[in-house]
Each structure stands twice: as C-alpha cells, then as structure tokens.
Amino acid sequence: MTTETEPVARVNRPKVVAALLFYDAESQASALTAVASQVYEPSRVVVVGVGEDAAAFAASKKLQLVDSLEALVMGLEKEFEYVWVLHGDAEPRPDALQALVGEAKRTDASVVGSKILKHEDPEQLESVGAATDVFGEPYLGLDENEVDLQQYDVVRDVGFVAAVSLLIRRDLLRGLRGLDRMQPPDSAGIDLSQRARLAGGSVIVAPSSEVLHRRSCQNKVADWREQAGRIRSMFTAYKAVTLLWTVPLGLAVALFEGIGRLLMGKVAPLLNTIKAIAWNVAVFPTTLGARRRLRLIRSSGDEELFRYQVSGSIRLKDFFADLGEKLGLVVDSEPGLISEEDLTRDKSVAGPLVGGIVLFFAALMARSLWAGGSGFGGYMLLPDHPGDVLWSYAGGWNPTGLGTPIPPHPAAATVALAQLLCPFNSAFLTILNVSAGVLAIFGFSRMLSRLGAEGPSRHVGGFVYAVGPMAIAIGNEAYWPATLALGIFPWAVSAVLAEDKKGGGFRRRAGGIGAAMLTGGILGGLAPLGFFALIAALGVAAALGISKLSSVSRAFVATVSAIVVAGPYLNAVSPERLLNGFTIETWPQSKILVAALLVALAVGVVAGRHWVIAGWGGFLMGIGWMLSLLPSFGGELSVAAVLLVSAGMGAVVAEAFSFGRHGGSVTTAVRTTGALAVLVVVFSALGGIGDGRLGYPKGEWVGKFEFASALSENPGRILLISDPARIPGEFRVGPGFAYRLIDGDEVNFDEAWLYEPRNGDVALDAVLQNLASLNVTRPGEALSRFAIDWVVVEQGLPIDEAFVAQFDMAKIPLLTDFSVYANERARPVFDGPDASWVRQGVLGRGDPKPGLVKIAYNADDRFRPNPGIDGWGATVSPEKGSVGFKPDFARRAMALLGFLILGCGVGFVIWGRKESSE
C-alpha cells in the first residue's frame, strides 16, 4: 500500500548509491529488478558481499562488487550524498527510494528507514521503525501478523530502523565505517542506528517508503546470534558507567528467563544465552576495537539512546506474558481441577509451576553448595593448575601424596577439563554445582518422559533424585564426584532412550550417537563404574518392555565411551582400589523412610499412571541395595549403587504421586496413602534444609593452610594429622589418628584420592609410627626427606604430645584448633646441587650442574635423566637443568581417545541439532 509522496525536484537532486547486501542470487535478482524500477533512480548500484556467488552475480549483472559497506563508503566519491542500504532479499516498491530521499531532505535526518512488509503477505507488517529496551532487545510494537492499515504511517524519530532498507548520509556512514560485519541482520540495524544517534545523527522512519522482505537473510543465522549481536551492541555503544549496571542486570534477566523457559519445557533460550555470552567473550577484543572507533566520532551521551528506549525488560515481559497465557489456559478450564488432557500437554502450567517449586526448594537445600563460596570436605577446592592434572591423567606423573604413576581420578581430569574450558574461573564452582543440580532435576524429568511418564510429578521425582536421601548420603560421605554424576546420569539414560523420529536423517542419528558419547563419556569421567548403573537401568527398562532394542547401539556407544574416558584410571588401579577408600551408604538411615518408599512403590505400581515405571524404579532400588550386600562393596561401586537407588526412588515417588486413574478400582484412600508416603520421602530430604549443604561437612579447610604460602615462597608439603572424620579427602591411618599429605597450601580436588602405598608412603608410615610412640626428638629431621615443611595436628590427639619435647619443629600459633609446627630442617621437593632447583608444576628445574637431584617423590624408573633411587625417593642427574618424566603411552593414548570421544560427542550433537532446527 503506497501513499503519494512529494516528488523531489530534479534540480539539485542528491545522488544516491544503492548498496545491495548479497544473501542469495535468486532474491538478489528480484531486488535488482525492483531497484531498477525506482522512480528515483539511484546513480549507482553496488553489490555488497563476499564469496563466489556474490562475485558471479555481480559479474553477470555487470555491477561493482565490494566486500563491505565500509569498503564501499571509503572509496565513494563525495558527489554521492546518500547511501541506500538494501537487503538483497528485499523488494522496494517503485517510490520507496523517492520517499526516503524526500523525508531525509525534508527533516534533515541522517538515517531514514522504510516500512517493512512481509513478502509472503504484503498486507502484514514486519517493522515500522522500533524501540529497544536498555538491553538492546527490540520492541516492535506490533501484534503477530498485524495488518498494515496505515495505522503507523507517521514520520517519527525511532530507536532504530531495520537495515532491510535504510537511507543514510554518506559522510555519516563513512564515519561509522558501515555496518558491523560481525552482526547478524536484525541486530546490525539496531547497532547502526544506535551508533548513528550517538554520532549526532537523527533516526527516523518514513512509512511512505515501503519494502517487501523475504527474510531469507536470516536463513543461515543461528537463533543465538541475534542475542549475541545485541550484547555486542551494548558493549559498543554504552559508556562504562552504563555497562556497570546493564551487563550484570542483563545477565541476570537472561538467566532468569532462560531457566523460566526451561521450566516451561524450552531448553533453547537458556542454551542461546550461554552461547551468546560465550561468543561475546571470544570476540571481545574486536568489540573493544569497535568501541574505540565509535569514541572518535561520538558526540552524545547514553541518555540520547535512553530517550528512545522502553522501560523494563522486553524479555521478561514476553516471558510473563507467555506464562500468563498458560495460567489462563488452566484458569479457564474446569475450576479447581487439572484435567487429564492438561496433564498430558506439555503446555500445562502445572509442570512449570511444580518445576519452579522443586527448583526453589532444591536451591534452598543446596544453597551453600550452589553459592560455591566455600569448599567442603576438601573436595571442592579446584586444581591450581588444571593443565597439570590433565597431563598427569594422560600417563604423566601424579604428584598426589608422595607421588605415583597412577593417574588422578577421572573426576579430577573431567573437572580440570571443564575448568580449562570455562571462561569464568571465579564462578566456575557455582556454575558447576548449579548445572549439576538443575541437570539432575530436569534431566530426571526428561528421562522419565523418555520412559513414557508425564505430568508434573516427574519434577517431584527429580527432586527426590537430585536432593533426596541418596544425595544427602553422598554429602555425608563428602564425595563430590557422585553429586556431579547425579547430574549427568539421567541424561545418559535419556540419550540412549531417545527415539529416532520418523524422517530423521543421518545427521540426526549422528546427533543421537553424539549425545550418547558425550553423556556416557562424562558419566565415566565422574564415576568410573557408573556404566554399571547405566547398563542396569537400561537392562531393566528393556526387560520390562519400556525401551526398545533400537537403543542398543546407543547403549553400547555410551557404555564404551564411559569406559574409554575412565580408561587410564581403570587401567592403572587395582580392583581393590576401585572398591575401597570410601563407601556411600545406600540404605536410608531411617526405617520409616524405607517403609514409605515401599508404600510408594506399591501405590505407584497399583495406581500410578504408568505402573511399569514404578516397577522399574523398584528394581533399580533393589539392585542398588543388593549391590551393597557384596563383600567388596564400596568405593566406585557404591557410587554406581547410589545412582541406581536414587533413580529408583525418584521413579517410584513420581509414579506414586502421579494420580493417574480416576475412580474405578483405585480408591481415593490408596492415592492418599501414596501421597503421604511421598511426603514422608520429600520431608526426610527437607530435614537437611538447615545449613543448605546437603549433608556435606562445613568447608573448614578453605584458606586454612594459606599461612604456608604466606610464610614461604615455595611451600613444600603439609602433613595433616587429624581425626578421620575431619580430614579432607582420603587418608591413611596411623596409631590413633588419620593423616595425609597436602601439596602446597590447600587440599585440591585432584589431591583428594590417595593410591596404593609405595615405598615412600611405607617409610612415612614408619616415621609416624615412631613419632606416635613419643620417642622421636627430631621429627623435623625425620620428616625432611619427605619435603614436609609443616605439620598440622588436631589438638587433643595424643600424637600432639610428640611435638612437645623435640628440637627441630617450632610451634607457631596460627590456628585455634590445630597445632602448627614449622620444620626447621625442611628440604625442598627437588633437592638439587644448589638453591636454583625449584619445583615447576609437577616436575622441577634448576641450573645444570654436576651432582644429584634428590626428589621427594616415590622412586620410578621413568624420571629423566638418569633415574636412580635414594632410599625410597627418586634421584636424577641435574646436568640437563630439568627433570622429565617419560609418560605411559598406553594411558596417554587412552586419555586422548577419551578427549576425542567427548569432543566428537559435542560435535555430533551440534551437527545433529542443526539438522533438526533446519
């Protein structure tokens, strides 16, 4: 629909160059035809694009080709007054340019945008200029499929105009250096408009200029790219003081909305937010460059932008509007009841509401852990050098204790890998714990969906699974990897149970395989025997007929991935080591709780919507409990058992609470009994809400040993002697006490596990036995070969007496409940011919000199050069100036294969999702 536009006088007509942004040849041809039919003819038409298609198109039409607007405008003669930026997928009406030029001259505007109509239905509006909120989110002010009744046909200042068709002064465009080439189409328009305004220009919309838009420009643009572009625009345009509050607030809004949408069954918004943030981190240096360029021409403050922004957050308004719509769905239905149909519909409000409540209480119960502010039980302190942990895992030397060639626990390597990949190191623990908790709750719901369950009771099951009795049992044992494993286990099961949709192509199948590789691999990386739980859960599901044999291939892939990722560790440790060190109790402490679970199981089988899932849960609990009867039960097997019991409890509770069948043989009394049993289970978990630690001990070790690094530039080792209940990580047992060595000044996660004692460990044990007999007057000398700089003894232990009448360990009043003794005879880990020898990472270096480097590591013939033995310790020749270690190539190969599996898993998942999104 067009309106009469006052013709521009032919005398002194400004010269315009039309810049056609190339997207595809077919659309471009239509656009070119439309441009050629303009009543106000542009003096020149230029194709802006890169690639062979663009070059071929320009050549075929004998048009000039430039790779960017910046290149065009930099070489453009001054006689051109305006540049008409036009998408190649747009078709301007014949008087579109005339209207733009006319309004530009009349209003002296710098940027004039067109009214954009949908090409497939030119009656419908796409954009008539728009505003944004402070976070750059566009507010079009249009209803969905709103018809153009000329209701917006007013020339006015706007926050931004679409870059589909806009006329801009050549000199301004030159100053702005064109469109930001890293911006996707929509946010590019917002970005250009904002920069033009900050440069002193005005931005108006001329509705009399109408352009039809195919939107093929968006074909190859991922959803998250527009969001990423808007974040980049904020960083480019806003001053620092504005960014100080808009960035954290924007992040909070995006995460809130993402999690809210997740509760409503949409994963993409949260994922898109994460991707957008990650992309901006990656391209931040270029953003700073764009910001610097804008500063050169900036003439207005941020308040100029605020004038054209709407208040509040568009995202939150949309979110609450959607939520309200869903609430309305239920409110409008039968009063007081949620109908059967509502329960089966994903759009039911009950799911998000119950999910929200569950998430709230789970966050409350785990708030201290999710805050990540303090460690607990020594398991939460991250490795200082995650790269070293990965090196050790890949067949290198493991410096834990007195050192061992056995790789660190796979969980240490998995966390170290995640730590390396996470751009926010300071918030890493919080991200990891929150992710594990949210993944556990909603992964469990998703798993039950894959098994055929539905309705909001799945979230209640997820609650019991993620923060219920078994999660608290894990916390009581302070075995953090099992908490993380709870997060990934249901996703591994889901990945295997995912159905191949009809018409799914190779890429989609590859995506499914990738999900199995990724989730199985992570499961193995956190719980080396977790694949037992996976096989058991899938096996029972197959036996009960709730999964199909088609998932066997994915089950195989997931299992193999789990084994390969844990391979270096499984290859190195003995079965005894795998089954010892700790035991997570699988039996609930309370008999009432066991009785409630059995009642819930009975009700779930009798009255649940899907009784077979309750049966599945019962079998998982039974298998987990049966495993605990094995004489060698413990260690990693107890983790596998806990995964099974926890999943079983969750499934039983979900079905007992599902209230599937109305009337008939299932009486209200049965359903009430089931609900009461579920409440007993839920409230038994809520009992631990007090300290928000899920049973984990308080993080008393955080920062406790910082004195070591404060008082010594190169702190060696700390010998911690304590009650076994307090000691962080695994420990060895002396007469009347537990003890362990701590490397440096804190107990890191990778140090948590101790391995089979080697000669040095036996020697240290003998020294401590002797010390405990209170017959040693030179403990410092006795401990110096072990490079022990400090001894920290829990006060009240009898062995503390051993440090009273002795000559070479000075007591320093540093801690209130522990005695701290400084070793006056301390020697370094790398005791070389001179003081130049120091530890660097796991190994050491110093000046090359004749002599011997005594290393306070257990002797091993793979140290280089010239490995030797000094008592129990290792020695090498110092002549090369460094100490090396020849890796175990088999373990290195396995570790690399494990990394490859995880990487391929990620790649396949992304590749497969792209096909589904297309």
Place this chain on the structure above:
Amino acid sequence: MKKALVMVGVFALIGSAWAFRPTKAEELVPESPQPLKSHVVACVVDADQTSRAVMQIVPFGGMRLIAAGAGSTLLDREVTDLEPIELSSLVPSGTGVVGVEFSGSGGEAAIEASGETSLWAGNCPPAITATGVITAVSTDTGESTMLYLANPYAADAEVAVLSSSEQGSDNLGALSSIHIPARSVVSRNISDIFRLRKSVSLVFETRRGAFHALVIEGGSGDTMMVEARPGATEWFVPVPSSIPSNILVAPSTQQPTSVLVERFDGEWTTVFEEMIPVGEHLEFDATTKGEGPGFLRITSTTPVVAGISLFGDGYRAGGPGLTRLGYEWLAVGSEGRRMTLLIMNPNDVEGELRVFHGTRQITRTVPPESMIEVPLLWEGFASVESSVAVGLAWTAEEPGLAYSNGYTYTEWE
C-alpha cells in the same frame, strides 16, 4: 499378570536386600600411644656461680649433646667419647641449659660441680610435660635458692608453679604463670619470693610445652641441687647413717593423699600413716625414726614425690628418692672425692653384690630388708651388679656434701 509378577519380583529383591543388609561399618578406633618415654635429660649451668662443673654421661646408644643459652641457637653435636665434659666450654658465661639426647636407648647424665667450700651433684632431670615436683629445698639459709626452668626445645613452654612449706600453701602471683621461651633458661630466686622457709616444695603444672626444672640452693657454704621428678605412688629413700636428714613428701596433684611410711634397717617397721591435706606437704626427721643405715619406703594413694634433705655444719645436700629398683646400677661422678654408695635391698632375700670401681672389684652382701653403705675413693663412675633387685644412691664429701641417685639400666619389673 505382568503387574503382579513385577510387584512380586521387586518386593522379593528389596526384601532380600533388606534381610541381608550390611551393618554399619566399624569406625576407626584410635589406639593410645605408649606412655611418655623421654630420651632427653637436661641440667642448668650457672657459670657465674660455679667454679668448676663437669657432666658425666652414661650411654647405651647414640647421643647428641645439646646446649643453649638464653635465646641462642641450639648447640647440637654428636658425643663420641665418654670423657667428663667441662661445662664451662659449653656455657662460658651466664646461665645455660646443657643436656643429652639419647637416641634409641636409655641413658643418664649427671652433673657434679664444686667450689672452694661447696660440692653438689645430681642427675639431670627428664622433661616435665604434665606435672612434676621439687621437694626438700629451703630458703632459711639467707642465701640464694634459685629455681631454674630450662627449655632446650623448639616450642615455648608455660608453667604454673604452686608452692608449699611448713607454713602451708603459698600461692604466689610471681610463679602463677612462667613463660619459658624455646631454647632458653628462666630463673627465679625463690628466696626473694618467700623467705625463711625451712622446707619448701614446688609443684609444676605444665600449661604447654616441656621443660626441665631444678633448684640450686647456694650460699657462702655448701651448695645443693635438687631436680624435679614426676609423681609416683611408691618411693624408696636411702638414708645415710651418719648425716642428719629430713624427709619431705609432696603431692603432685591437688588432692588430699594418705601416706604410709615404712623403714627397712634389717627389720621392717611401719613408721606412721598420715593424711596430707591439699596444698601442704609432709616433713619428718629421718634419723629419729631409726638408727644405723636404712631406707624408707613411702607409699601413697595419689602420686607424690619424696625427697631427702641432708644438712649439717656448713654442708647441705639432697634430692629425690628412687622409684625404680634394678639389678645393675651406675653411679657417676668425678675423681678425687670420698664417697659412699648407699645400696638398699627391699627384698626378703639376701643380695649378692659386685661393685666395679675403676680397676677394682668389690664383693659385698646386702641382707634382706636392709641397706649397706660402701665407702669408696671416687675414681670416675662405679657400677654395681646384684643378684636381687636393689636401689642405689650415693653421697660424696669434702669439701661440702653431695647426694644423688644412681642409674639403673636393667630394671626390676
């Protein structure tokens, strides 16, 4: 049907697991370390008050000599020969601690010091880590009675000292908390703190760390040294026949204790049984309780320390009694003194003794429940072998008087 089968299967599985569920794993039960066996003995040398002092070491294994002045670094050297050590070479001035660390075995170090008119000797005491007592000292001579607290160790120590005398309990602020820095000696002149007490006992309650305590009671005449010992419920005190002496019994705990005193001089006589109130000690004249050489056995219901104080015209000596009996004994000292071995036999059978002294060997018999005195001209240390478990102390004279216990290396059990 399928549902019923599943239910039966699930409940059978869970029921079996419940029936055989494991009991709670046993927790680690701490084992108590063995009782304290200190291997360090230490004495104090006040170079300004001693004209000549030597240390004699009786070794049975590796030894390291340790010495430290106030705040100084620790002298630490291996001892390879058994020649008497001139302490002036270790502590040339001021007050210092000199001790011996015995590694892997027992051992004893004794100190003997002399001036123009004085002679004193004593065994270097072991470390006190809990409680200890010095008894049988006095402040009525008008001369200095110095309390020395030596801490050769790496950690600071702190002690509270409680005192009692014939006037009852003295709780003095000056002694209520004494800080003994690592590797240093702290001294207090207790004559200045409480004057003119005929008999004084000091009870040490350790707040932290470990230390060695002794008193040197000096003056224009003779000098005596008494070291601190931990409490015990059975003591033997050899009593010389020709020297006036007092016995003091001081509890090491703040509890009333009942004390039984028996004398053995060929006959076994119960002397008396008496209750010692809290904060007091028991003193009695040993020589009035019997004639001739003999020894006392003092038993108590709570730990005490029993000691002897010998005094006369211009001489004084004293020290704690014995808590151990043994078959082989050593008595350390230096050459050129007239001295007497006091060998007591609490058994009801006679003991055959062989005394090795320099190049000589003497054979003697000690009757049952009696004590013999063996006079010797001192020639370094003497050793005694006995067919029964006996106790040994010794005195040395001219000028002045010294009294000390022997050291047994094969104990009676």
